[in-house]
Amino acid sequence: MGDFSIGQLAAAAETKVQTIRYYEEIGVMPRVARTGGGQRRYASGDLKRLAFIRHARDLGFSIEAIRTLLGLQDRPDHSCEAADAIAGARLAEVEQRIAKLEALRAELKRMLASCRHGKVAECRVIEVLADHGQCAHEAH
Amino acid sequence: MGDFSIGQLAAAAETKVQTIRYYEEIGVMPRVARTGGGQRRYASGDLKRLAFIRHARDLGFSIEAIRTLLGLQDRPDHSCEAADAIAGARLAEVEQRIAKLEALRAELKRMLASCRHGKVAECRVIEVLADHGQCAHEAH
DNA sequence: CTAATCTCTACAGTGACTGTAGCTTCAAGG
DNA sequence: CCTTGAAGCTACAGTCACTGTAGAGATTAG
Numbered sequence: 634m635g636d637f638s639i640g641q642l643a644a645a646a647e648t649k650v651q652t653i654r655y656y657e658e659i660g661v662m663p664r665v666a667r668t669g670g671g672q673r674r675y676a677s678g679d680l681k682r683l684a685f686i687r688h689a690r691d692l693g694f695s696i697e698a699i700r701t702l703l704g705l706q707d708r709p710d711h712s713c714e715a716a717d718a719i720a721g722a723r724l725a726e727v728e729q730r731i732a733k734l735e736a737l738r739a740e741l742k743r744m745l746a747s748c749r750h751g752k753v754a755e756c757r758v759i760e761v762l763a764d765h766g767q768c769a770h771e772a773h
Numbered sequence: 774m775g776d777f778s779i780g781q782l783a784a785a786a787e788t789k790v791q792t793i794r795y796y797e798e799i800g801v802m803p804r805v806a807r808t809g810g811g812q813r814r815y816a817s818g819d820l821k822r823l824a825f826i827r828h829a830r831d832l833g834f835s836i837e838a839i840r841t842l843l844g845l846q847d848r849p850d851h852s853c854e855a856a857d858a859i860a861g862a863r864l865a866e867v868e869q870r871i872a873k874l875e876a877l878r879a880e881l882k883r884m885l886a887s888c889r890h891g892k893v894a895e896c897r898v899i900e901v902l903a904d905h906g907q908c909a910h911e912a913h
Numbered sequence: 914c915t916a917a918t919c920t921c922t923a924c925a926g927t928g929a930c931t932g933t934a935g936c937t938t939c940a941a942g943g
Numbered sequence: 944c945c946t947t948g949a950a951g952c953t954a955c956a957g958t959c960a961c962t963g964t965a966g967a968g969a970t971t972a973g
Contacts, residue, residue, distance in 0.1 A: 638970090640919060650920080651962060659960090670969040672920055685903050692877055692902070696960070702902065705893050713896035717888055720898045724881040727874055734871045737832055741864040748857055753845050756853035758860045762832070762842065763825050778939090780950060790951080795930060810938045812951055836929070 637675040646683045653683065661686055661700055694723055740768055777815040786823045793823065801826055801840055834863055880908060 643650045656662035662683060665673050682703070689699045698719050705716050740761075747757040761767045783790045796802035802823060805813050822843070829839045838859050845856050880901075887897040901907045 638919075639921095649962075652960085654921090655961060668969080670920085671922095672969065681903065684905065688905050689902050690960085692880065702899065705896075706899055706903075709892060709894035711893050713888065713891065713893045713898065716893065716896055716898045717885065717890060720881055720885055724878065724885065727878045727881060731871060731874050731878065734867050734874070738864065738867045738871065740832060741860055741867060745857065745860055745864065748853065750857065751853065752849060753851050753853045753856065754849035756845075756856055758853065758856045759842065759846055762829050763821065763846075765824065765828050778950075779952095789931075791931060792929085794952090799929090808938080810951085811953095812938065830929085 637680070639673045639675070642675045642680060642683065645680055646687055648683065648687055656683070656686065659696065661696060661703060692723070693727065694719070698723070743769060777820065779813045779815070782815045782820060782823065785820055786827055788823065788827055796823070796826065799836065801836060801843065832863070833867065834859070838863070883909060 637645065639650050639653055642648075643653055646653075653662060657664055663679065665675055665679060667673060685703070685706075686699055689702060690696075694702070701719060702716060705711065705713065744758050744761045749755065749757070753759060777785065779790050779793055782788075783793055786793075793802060797804060803819065805815055805819060807813055825843070825846075826839055829842060830836075834842070841859060842856060845851065845853065884898050884901045889895065889897070893899060
């Protein structure tokens with residue numbers, strides 16, 4: 634069971650060294666024991682915690698949400714309702730974001746398709762940007 | 774035609790007053806004339822420029838991209854190639870983002886669907902977050 | 914023992930705003 | 944003309960989640 638330096642931990646979790654120190658500072662990673670010279674030494678449990686955090690971040694959870702999820706992990710007997718609520722909220726966010734981006738994609742495609750690739754004066758891309766009224770979708 | 778205060782301009786463009794001052798500071802909005810007492814007074818051309826910026830921002834263009842697009846507007850005889858390139862790059866970004874979010878949505882749905890809503894100890898949501906290996910998609 | 918690599922702290926910078934404090938100016942009503 | 948309340952002014956701090964830098968000290972392989 635490991636006795637990693639911060640660099641080894643970073644490599645193992647595909648993170649940057651600074652990010653780990655930042656996580657320690659904001660309290661989502663623990664303040665671990667130090668060598669005589671003051672360098673951090675991590676164990677395998679710390680790697681698991683960091684992997685959890687990174688994975689949740691990759692899924693777009695905020696640090697605050699992760700803080701709650703980490704807190705839940707420490708109370709295994711508790712109902713997981715709160716975890717479900719957080720994941721559910723994240724799903725709703727993602728679905729909204731997708732809908733918005735799809736409208737945006739359509740708009741950009743339309744813009745690009747109608748451009749005749751001539752002079753700026755008659756460029757549809759510039760024109761559409763200048764006049765919201767020419768947008769197909771009112772959404773944004 | 775117009776002789777707006779900053780508040781009226783903000784209302785007309787559905788922006789905040791501070792945002793307009795920020796745009797002035799970073800040089801995408803002009804430093805306009807002031808009243809004797811030092812308050813900004815805008816004309817209709819300024820509203821058009823602000824609307825252009827806001828619309829482009831709503832479509833997700835960065836301020837740097839917008840700076841270039843605004844520069845192009847001032848050279849109507851120039852080819853609009855650069856504008857097309859910027860819009861094309863934005864479209865590619867949006868498509869990538871959508872693909873990533875769709876993978877994410879699938880992941881979150883799977884997580885939530887397999888949770889039995891019991892104790893934290895056997896919660897699939899927590900479990901999947903802890904172990905990346907349980908993800909269906911390797912993408913992220 | 915030395916040289917190369919790593920790690921340390923502390924702080925500044927990113928993007929695109931947003932919010933706050935403590936003032937001054939403006940416009941409308943009396 | 945005067946007051947009052949809303950709106951404007953500057954300057955700066957805060958947001959989020961890192962990322963980068965400087966200048967020092969620690970560790971490790973040869």
